[in-house]
Amino acid sequence: MEAMQCMYSAGERGSGAGRGGGAGGAIRESGGKMGEMGAAKEEEYFYKKQKEQLASLKDHTHKEIAFHEEQIKRHQEAIDRHQKLLAESEQQNG
16 A cells, blocks of 8 residues: 655745745745745735626626626517517407
8 A cells, every 4th residue: 555645834824935835936935024925915916816806707797687688678579579460460360
């Protein structure tokens, strides 16, 4: 049976590469307050990015709903028009 190797983070975010902060850039690799600050800015960036994406998705969804409501209105008008024509035709042939 093969031995499984598990990796655990050994510190706080931004405490350096391979120590909970992950690899990425000289500032993060250095650890300390600079690394923590870099990690905090990164978290803030992704939080803002996610917030923007959710707002965009919400706006897009509202536009989709408005489009489909307009389509429903047009289809209902077409149904009404066809029913009127059918009723007129039945009266004439009645």
